[in-house]
Amino acid sequence: MAASDYNFLLATDSYKITHYKQYPPDLSKVYSYFECRRKKGAQFNEVVFFGLQYLLKKYIAGRIVTEEKIQEAKVFYQMHFKQSVFDEEGWRKLLERYDGCLPIRIKAVPEGKIIPRGNVLFTVENTDPDFYWLTNYIETMLVQMWYPITVATISREFKKILAKHLKATSGSLEGLEFKLHDFGYRGVSSQESAALGGAAHLVNFSSTDTVAGILMAQRYYSCPMAGFSIPAAEHSTIISWGRSREKDAYEYLLDQFPSGPVAVVSDSYDIFKACKHIWGDKLKERVMERSEDAVLVIRPDSGDPTETLLEVIKILEECFSCSLNSVGYKVLPSYIRIIQGDGIDLCSVEKILKKLSDEGWSAENVFFGCGSALLQKINRDTLNCAFKCSYVESSGKGMDVYKQPVTDPSKGSKRGRLSLRRNSDGFIETVERGAGKPEEDMLVTVFENGTILKEYSLDEIRKNAQLWEEDLSPAQHNQDHSSTLDIHQKHIMNGLH
Structure with a gap:
């Protein structure tokens, strides 16, 4: 070929x-x-x-x-x-x-x-x-x-950090493969970079918007569908309603995607007011009608990642309450979660997760998106x-x-x-x-002599790259x-x- x-x-x-x-x-x-x-x-x-x-x-x-x-x-x-x-x-x-x-x-x-x-x-x-x-x-x-x-290696380092905190604050690794979303398509140097880097991330995770990487896994690594995503807003789809109709924009998205997950960027104007007065007040009943299968994922996209996310989760706790999981950490209701996709790298994701756990929050509450730090830097x-x-x-x-x-x-x-x-x-x-x-x-x-003698499927590759007990040990992380x-x-x- x-x-x-x-x-x-x-x-x-x-x-x-x-x-x-x-x-x-x-x-x-x-x-x-x-x-x-x-x-x-x-x-x-x-x-x-x-x-x-x-x-x-x-x-x-x-x-x-x-x-x-x-x-x-x-x-x-x-x-x-x-x-x-x-x-x-x-x-x-x-x-x-x-x-x-x-x-x-x-x-x-x-x-x-x-x-x-x-x-x-x-x-x-x-x-x-x-x-x-x-x-x-x-x-x-x-x-x-x-x-x-390099991309596959960095992606796996993210996975180690996420697995360590998820295991410690929830008692299991359920959903780990969706905890880091590839936002890097637009930030790379070429279509081929997007394909190679996007596929490399899929060795470790199943969450991506980089279509080129999915197609590479399909065409070259025998995987019919390696990555998944959900409907998500961007700033253009929110600000096109005008500032005075921000609540209408959010409500329209809830109407358009009633039965499945949807992610809504909510910092076009004031992320804290949006969470407290729109999601947590004007649209509170609409949000609470949703289920775990139709989760609303709120996306902050500016400011200090750690401080902003902590403030957002506290506001959501005030508006929607929370419960304690089996290991004693706080979890928001299953119909609402947060994704932090701005300013994410290996250092910031560790900092955020540590701060969350210090404040009593489970890593179950958050997802992360990463672009340039994953595929380009x-x-x-x-x-x-x-x-x-x-x-x-x-x-x-x-x-x-x-x-x-x-x-x-x-x-x-x-x-x-x-x-x-x-x-x-x-x-x-x-x-x-x-x-x-x-x-x-x-x-x-x-x-040998023009012929490929051994091929690997993405499933085989994922098994080879799986995490083991020692990968979650903080002492091993830098050794x-x-x-x-x-x-x-x-x-x-x-x-x-």
Whole structure:
């Protein structure tokens, strides 16, 4: 399943097309790997592996080299470099010998697996000695894996925080998969970013408005419907009624959506007056007529997230009362809830939930929406993603290779052929220098010579990424969570997957 609307020969950093002239003349094998480097004091100590299947299906699998594309690349690079450096002969040999498929083998961690930073996530090598230069030619595209990995990782960190507070203040994890809503579609750089990032969030949650992510999960990860939403107002649908008819706008929404949930942004003018005098007075009976299945979700959208939300929930308590749940925390009536979608990131959601619990409120009362902090305020250095060569073969002899910059030891790279295993202490670790045992290797061959050999459904990926008891421990949240000695004996948390 290869893309037909792009030229693979042009989908790389341009300098890479000159590398076939730079390797040792007798080279026959280049073996490289991808990792999220371990960094002292890093915010995240483990990563969620996700997104490779999409890149392989969309851009790398099948017949992706044609004579027409070779000629297009030849003309382009002649103009770009102002000299003849394009390997036309090499690409034509690939076309003739492999019908335009790539003689490459990729082994990778199963998608959705949680891996401590500093470990190999996938390896790439050429399967034909004539195409040793191809391994790192595709680095540019494969390193874009940094984006879905980073989004999936951040989304899971949100899930840890939400699960911890929900469990502590309600006694269960019921509804956790809907606690963080993806509001990020409009805030990303492109449709493809929305698709990749949106799908990465769906590894951990089922709540989203980013249609592109749902479609990606459907088309590339065999999930008919991965995410869900509810009817929701925006400021234009409220202020179009005029300030004097704010109550009419709200009432109209209750009329339009009588039997299902509806979210109403309520800060167009004064969020506190709207909650106290409109929702809690003029429309109080209309609100109370609703049920848990037709819940009204009030959305503040400005001001300090913590202070505003606390004030709103106190006003709603005054107007609608509350009850205590099984673990002694306050819960609003089931027909009314709050969603905070402004100013949400990992720090603010922790702050809000802690403040709520300190004031005696259960996390059951609130939902969160996140946009740029989830899908856009990240880059390749957020998880220090890198692709490096670690092994080569020349004249039939193998050699472990590496980089070791004297100015930055953290950029030192791994050596030799790599495998990933769980050791006798339960820690996931990378075995270097070809010393790993094949039967212990967690890396799976997913691609070889143009063909995808292993696919994962979103359901499988979600199971791989599920939370465990230790994920809810505050002590583990900022520590290296790589010890999983008895992970197979642990019970999945209540209500998850």
